[in-house]
Amino acid sequence: MTRILLTGSSRGIGAACLSALTQAGATVSGHATTPGDDRIAADLDQPGAAAALWAEAVERLGGADVLVNNAGIFEANPLDGDDADWLAGWERTMRVNLTASAELCRLAVRHWQASGTGGRIVNVASRAAYRGDSPAHWHYAAAKAGMVAMTKTIARGYARENILAFAVCPGFTMTGMAEDYLESRGGDRLLADIPLGRVAEPDEVAAAVRFLALDAPASMTGAVLDVNGASYVR
Numbered sequence: 001m002t003r004i005l006l007t008g009s010s011r012g013i014g015a016a017c018l019s020a021l022t023q024a025g026a027t028v029s030g031h032a033t034t035p036g037d038d039r040i041a042a043d044l045d046q047p048g049a050a051a052a053l054w055a056e057a058v059e060r061l062g063g064a065d066v067l068v069n070n071a072g073i074f075e076a077n078p079l080d081g082d083d084a085d086w087l088a089g090w091e092r093t094m095r096v097n098l099t100a101s102a103e104l105c106r107l108a109v110r111h112w113q114a115s116g117t118g119g120r121i122v123n124v125a126s127r128a129a130y131r132g133d134s135p136a137h138w139h140y141a142a143a144k145a146g147m148v149a150m151t152k153t154i155a156r157g158y159a160r161e162n163i164l165a166f167a168v169c170p171g172f173t174m175t176g177m178a179e180d181y182l183e184s185r186g187g188d189r190l191l192a193d194i195p196l197g198r199v200a201e202p203d204e205v206a207a208a209v210r211f212l213a214l215d216a217p218a219s220m221t222g223a224v225l226d227v228n229g230a231s232y233v234r
Contacts (some may be wrong), residue, residue, distance in 0.1 A: 001183040002214060003061040006056065007104070008071030009039060012114030013124060013173060013209075016202035017070060020210040029057040031071065044071055044100035045092055054107040063115070066213045067108040069101040069147070070124040076136040090139045097143035102150060109154065109163055118162025122212045123151045124205070125224070127171040131232040144169075148224055164221040166212040171228025172199035195231030 004021055006140055008014040009030030021028050031053055035041040040060070042053040058064050073096050077089035112119040128137070129144040147167065154165035164186045171194065191197065216223070226234065 002065045002068040004028045004065055004213060005031070005057040005061070005064055005104070006068045006070060007044070007053070007101075009029045010036065013170065013205045014070045017068060017204035017209045020203070020206040021213060023066075024214055026066070026214065027061060029060050031057075031185045035127050044096045048227045050100040050103035051107065054104055054111075058111065059184040061165060063117075064108065064111060064119065065117070066120045066122065067104055068122045068124070068213060069104060070209075071100070072097045072124070072143075074137070074140055075087055076134075077139055078136050079138075093139040094143050097140065097225045098146045098150075101147055104155060105150065105165075109158060112163050113130060113161060114156075118164070118215055121151070121154060121165040122209050123147050123161075123165070123167045124209065125151070125167045127226070127232045129169055130234060152222050159218075159221050162218070164216075164218055166220065166222070167217060167224040168205060168208045168212065169224055169226050169228065170183060170200055170205045171226075171231045173205055173227075174199050174201055193215070193228040196231075198229065200227050 004026050006014065006017055006021065006028050009018045010032035018028055018030050030039040031042055032039045033041065033043050040053055042049040044050060059199045073093060075089060075093060077086055101123060108119060108121060114172050125147040126144040128141040133141040151165045151167040172190065205227050208227055
């Protein structure tokens with residue numbers, strides 16, 4: 001049975017991923033900032049939280065075969081804000097969205113190197129990694145671009161050890177974060193930029209994550225799957 005650590009599993013894409021993975025027969029250890037429903041609680045903005053999360057997940061699962069980095073924040077950081085506040089906002093988003101994911105990826109790679117079993121990483125990034133985002137979200141776009149680059153680097157560096165890495169880049173997805181953003185930016189105008197005519201559903205993103213975590217052929221390592229309704233085509 002495949003053992004999976006899934007970060008950010010309490011709502012939105014994460015909750016959909018938890019459902020899709022468990023329905024596919026995997027054993028999943030979920031994570032959230034606060035405890036509940038047997039999830040591991042860890043605030044990824046805090047030093048040491050990622051390492052503690054990994055250690056507890058491995059103990060609960062008896063090992064780990066797949067890491068899914070889904071946890072993230074989407075907080076506005078206006079360019080004309082106070083200098084110290086802008087820097088704090090930048091650093092918080094980087095810590096949660098990129099640095100914690102990098103820590104977990106490193107721990108996963110080292111775990112699989114030690115065990116010799118190989119494993120899979122699936123990083124949930126964003127369309128913003130390629131297209132950018134609003135002027136108040138430089139930090140979000142930069143963190144997600146870093147996540148994609150990290151995924152490709154891991155794929156190239158460890159494929160011979162059967163350590164595989166993939167990324168998923170959703171566009172707008174009907175989660176709490178996206179709903180707030182759509183409302184603040186004028187939903188109709190933003191929807192007009194999506195040829196499909198609607199934002200993605202969490203289940204659609206979860207289907208891509210499930211495929212990469214469980215079924216994608218090894219030769220796909222390094223692949224980035226877009227789930228954005230053709231709003232950004234590479």
